Amino acid sequence: MMEITIFGKGNMGKAIGGNFEKAGNRVTYGGRDFKGSLGDVVVLAVPYGAVDSILAAHKDELAGKVLVDITNPVNFDTFDGLVVPADSSATAEIQKKVPEALVVKAFNTTFAGVLAAGKVGDKEPAVVLAASDSEEAKKTLAEALEGSGLSVVDAGSLKRAREMETLGFLHISLAAREKISWTGGFAVIH
Template identity: 30%
Template sequence: MNIGIIGAGNMGGALATIWTQQGHTVCLSFARDQAALRQQAAALPRASFGTPADAARFGGVVLLAVPYQALDEALAGVPEVVGGKPVLSCVSGLRPDFAGQTMGLPTERTESVAEELARRLPAAHLVEAFNTTFAEVLLAPDRQFGELIPSLLYCGDHAAAKAVAVQLIAEAGFQPLDVGPLRQARSLETLASVWVQLAATSGLFPQAGLKILTR
């Protein structure tokens, strides 16, 4: 599978490493340091680098893993080349207080970032995924926590795109868990911020995994 990665930071870089190890080919893009981006791509098998539009054009599936504040720059030229493609997003617009000193999660949003992205990329098939884990967990040799593997929650409106997400989630070493249509990203993005805050304030961060148990 060809995977375009927009956002070659900790999350995007870690997933690029995992997915190339699984035999996929990636195109990395959007890093603060272009020289480091070239080195990052050179260190991986089956990896190249380019602009966000290059990565989106290259990928049969696209991962968007950038700070919310960088979306305008990261999406330059992207809407025109992602028609019909699954786009996985782990972008969050919430601003959790990691010190645990406030009630609630400060945000001015009335919709999830995933829903905003679905409007900004109307021809793509958005799937919210990979926002309930930490880059440090992805960088570990495996995702095992004793006898358990962590859950990875995802949501979206397009069945075929969600099937692609399930494959990539499982290949990354997680248990995929479908939490419904894309509108559920409102809850999933909030859960992700709560999870980060609790992990930080409890001292469990960054080597902690979220597990949903079912009977």
Template identity: 40%
Template sequence: MQTNTTIAIIGATGSMGSAISKSLSNGNFNLLLCASDQTKLQSLLGEIKTSNPSAQAEAMDCFKEASWEADIIILAVPYQAEKEVAGKILEVANQKIVISIANPLNVTYDGLVTSPDTSAAEELQKLLPNSTIVKAFNTTFAADFAQPVIDGKQVDAFVAGDDAEAVDTVAELVTTAGLNPIIAGSLKESRTLENMQLLLIKLGIKYNYNWLAGWKILHN
């Protein structure tokens, strides 16, 4: 990845967006943090600057402008908001990597609203046909970014996409965030990844993981 890559994080003040923003602020990136609530956005920026004074981060209130300036765009928004955001950035996201972190959960967190033959990431690819969609960060909870080692094991984070170079680039972001990247395969594998997080959420509710849990592949 080129140095000083510019990354727009749309939805930066949400639980996942802020966790990703804080983690990536430790890398050599220019971060453009976007959210509708400017008060929360300035608070997030202050936290980042306090913990890492050399962090290159800027608060922005225009999704389109930030996406135009960015090399990589992270949509840290719920599935229900992706269509609206995609419409705003369609013209400026051409030929850029767009990361989908969304899980298309229903309101009771016990199922997905997408049909089995698609995924949130694949739906986003249809909305942004000239962008390169990569699925990442959807199999981890926000708390995992602050504590990426659980029970002595580094949390795995899965990456899926159809463009090998883009997938490798996003895997580097995962590493910077403190997680262990595992390349799962093509964008179609995002169907499995979204179901994996649904299962982890259901298990977390059942066994009271307190939103600190992650997947780990053990092998020899």
């Protein structure tokens, strides 16, 4: 059993937390003003704009922790791009701010409804893509989800977070335009 801290109490935070709980872990939810001890795995299930204040408040505590970034840094003013540099990702920017954390990109290409149901469009099993420069972080995430019904696919190094965020943005924009449902999306068949 692992201790999991999830920043964010919305649909994504609850769906992710539910999977960790199903796998036998203890989950604590918190907001930006969270004061407790951080778990073995810390999940940023908040909008990208809220990340900096969390990192600033917990920078020292995050050293050595697996820090899961689920954000999609969509420009919600224009809904026509990402707000991070073209050669970077939200996850890479987070890693720069907390270099001692084991940062992994995950959950951003899967909607909350899919995570809760465990299936994409009620057809294919839900898969979590994970990208990180830390093999330990990806392994820990996969172990923490064993028994949840979700599988984790290693998407490669932290560089792959950029493509994952682009895929996440496409996913969101299709659903927002009602081209796919919020319980649908992309399936990874492996």
